[in-house]
Structure formats: C-alpha cells, structure tokens
Amino acid sequence: MVEEMRAKWCEDLEEILQCPVCFERPKSPVKQCERGHHICNVCKDLMSECPLCKCSFSGARSYLAEELSRKLDDIKLSLLHPMHSLNNRGRNTIGIQTETEVVIAKNETNITKITKPAPPLAPKGKFPCRIGTCEAELAHGRMIPHIRFYHKHKFHESKCTGENMYQQVWEMEYYNNTKYDLAIRVAEMGLFFMHIKINENGDLFGIVQIVSTYFIGNKFEYELKIMSGQRSTGFKEKVPSCISSPASIFDSSDCLVVKRKSMIRMLACADTFSCIMILTRLP
Structure with missing residues (x-):
C-alpha cells in the first residue's frame, strides 16, 4: 500500500509539473500567465493566451516550476527507492x-x-488516443493528462470493485449510427478504452482495449454484457492493446457483436440498454 501511494505521488508530481499543451516536463525558463499557470517556453511562443484560463502572458517566469523540474528526478528517486x-x-x-x-x-x-x-515500468513507445476522432499519439505517462484535459467528460476513474476484478455499468441509448467511447482508469490495473458502436443497420459492436502492449493486455480479461430487463448477451476475451484500431477489430470476430434482430428482441420496444463491463486480472 505504501509503495502504491509513493508511485501515485510521483505520478501526481509529473502531472502537476508538465506543460498543459505538450505534456512534457518544462525546461528553464518556464513562463507563466497572469493567473500563475505555467507553460513550457516552446509552447508559450506558439500561443497568445493561456490554454487553461485564457489570460495573457506577462513575460513572468515560474521559478517554482523551474526548481521543481530540476529536482523532480531526485524527489521521485527518494519516494520510490x-x-x-x-x-x-x-x-x-x-x-x-x-x-x-x-x-x-x-x-x-x-x-x-x-x-x-x-x-513496474511504464511500457515504452507511443499509444494512440482512441476517444472519438482524436489523433493524438502519446507516451503512456502522458495519456491520462491528455484525456483529463481534452476528453474529461468521457473519462472515468475508479478502483477495483473486488479482488483482481473491476465492474461498471453504463446506461446507453440505442440509435443507429451511434458510438460510445470511454476511457476508464482503474488504479490497480491501468488505463482502458471501452468502445460501443451501433452501425447504420442497428448492429451493435463492443470491445475493451488497454493503453499498453499486447503482452500486458494478455494478463487481463474483459467481459461485455448487453442487458435489458431479464435478457442479456455477452462476450469474453483477453484485453487487446489500443495499438489496434477498433474499426479493424469490429470487422473481425474478436469483439462483442449483437445483430439488430437480437437487439430489438432484447429491448422490447425500449430505447435504452445497460452495458456492463467486467475486467479481471488473470492469475
């Protein structure tokens, strides 16, 4: 528990310090706006106002951010080791x-x-953001700040609801050409994307992806259940990496598929359904 808290502190320090535009740790000189929000010098030259509060930059420097950036590695080392x-x-x-x-x-x-x-070390390389049409590709440690800033209404943070297991229920509307993209961070497991898609014919597709490698994804299993009333259908599989496009997976059999006839029969004239996601860490 203490080790998890220390790792969380290190993560929080990185997020507090990083530039809100490029999500990199700023190097001296670090500039700040009139309200005190800091930004790296490179991004500041590309912007006319603060990306957080829209205030102007007065040319002032954030000496606190500069000093913290210089000593952050030593602080993290003292916390983790x-x-x-x-x-x-x-x-x-x-x-x-x-x-x-x-x-x-x-x-x-x-x-x-x-x-x-x-x-455990964060996986190397960059991973694509799979929320909507976002085209960002970021290092693992930058994905959560990116989602918090740009997709906060589609971001859900929680903890395991059971030993090595997490479960969440969402209520969704059933309409053609509808897509639900959510980012779910489970503190003890990692960051996941859940995609529910209803195509123009009324067929429903669903999948869960992890923001990590396929090797790490194979250590988890996801289950998606679509339920309305007493009727339900589901799909269970190991968690794939978000490196793969959800669209390419929807064209295969490696995801939840519920045909329109089954959805109509399940809904029984209703226009909403429950989507249950269960994540399990495999032994």
Missing part, C-alpha cells in the same frame, strides 16, 4: 544493488538483507 537515498546520505550502509533493489544494511552486530522489487 528510499533506501537508495538513505544509502547516499547515511554512514551505516555498506552496499546497494539498484537494479534489483537489494540493500545490505549494517547494524551494530548483524547484517540484514532487505529485498524490495522495483515498481
């Missing part, structure tokens, strides 16, 4: 192996070996 920081300052430590976080600390009479696994 406190023994490493103690080793650099203390006198009683006789050795450290940072790759596996094996620390040997010397007491007065005993030598104690403490083994601590390193926190």
Whole structure:
C-alpha cells in the first residue's frame, strides 16, 4: 500500500509539473500567465493566451516550476527507492544493488538483507488516443493528462470493485449510427478504452482495449454484457492493446457483436440498454 501511494505521488508530481499543451516536463525558463499557470517556453511562443484560463502572458517566469523540474528526478528517486537515498546520505550502509533493489544494511552486530522489487515500468513507445476522432499519439505517462484535459467528460476513474476484478455499468441509448467511447482508469490495473458502436443497420459492436502492449493486455480479461430487463448477451476475451484500431477489430470476430434482430428482441420496444463491463486480472 505504501509503495502504491509513493508511485501515485510521483505520478501526481509529473502531472502537476508538465506543460498543459505538450505534456512534457518544462525546461528553464518556464513562463507563466497572469493567473500563475505555467507553460513550457516552446509552447508559450506558439500561443497568445493561456490554454487553461485564457489570460495573457506577462513575460513572468515560474521559478517554482523551474526548481521543481530540476529536482523532480531526485524527489521521485527518494519516494520510490528510499533506501537508495538513505544509502547516499547515511554512514551505516555498506552496499546497494539498484537494479534489483537489494540493500545490505549494517547494524551494530548483524547484517540484514532487505529485498524490495522495483515498481513496474511504464511500457515504452507511443499509444494512440482512441476517444472519438482524436489523433493524438502519446507516451503512456502522458495519456491520462491528455484525456483529463481534452476528453474529461468521457473519462472515468475508479478502483477495483473486488479482488483482481473491476465492474461498471453504463446506461446507453440505442440509435443507429451511434458510438460510445470511454476511457476508464482503474488504479490497480491501468488505463482502458471501452468502445460501443451501433452501425447504420442497428448492429451493435463492443470491445475493451488497454493503453499498453499486447503482452500486458494478455494478463487481463474483459467481459461485455448487453442487458435489458431479464435478457442479456455477452462476450469474453483477453484485453487487446489500443495499438489496434477498433474499426479493424469490429470487422473481425474478436469483439462483442449483437445483430439488430437480437437487439430489438432484447429491448422490447425500449430505447435504452445497460452495458456492463467486467475486467479481471488473470492469475
């Protein structure tokens, strides 16, 4: 629990510090608007007003953001690997192996070996945002700030609702040529996209994707259920990576497919249905 909190603090620090336009950590000099919102110098030269509050830039610098940016790596290291920081300052430590976080600390009479696994690393490379027609491709650590800023009305954050399991229910309207794109962040699992599409014929398609690699996705299983009244239908599969376009998956059999006749029979003259998403971490 403590390790998760420290990792969350590091993530929050990165998000607070990053530029609201390019989502990169700003380098000195860091500029700020009249209300104090900071922005990197590169993006500031491309904008006439603050992207957050629309105020103008007065030429003032954010010295706090500059100093925090300079020391952020040291702060994160002290949070994620406190023994490493103690080793650099203390006198009683006789050795450290940072790759596996094996620390040997010397007491007065005993030598104690403490083994601590390193926190999981974010996947390398860029991933596409799959909300609507957004064309952004971002590093894993930049995707959540991007969605919070540009797609906040389609973003849902939560925690696991059971051991190694997450479940959520959405009420949706059934109309032709309708698409629902949602981003769901489950604190203990990761960031996922859920897509529900109703085509021009009234056929419904559904899939869940993870903002990560296929290797990580294979460690999770998703289940989508479409329900109205006492009738329901569903589909279960391992979670694919968002690298694949949902449109290409909808053309295959690797997703939930409910034909129009089945939807009409299930709805029984209603125009809304329940969509249940279940995520499970596989053993």
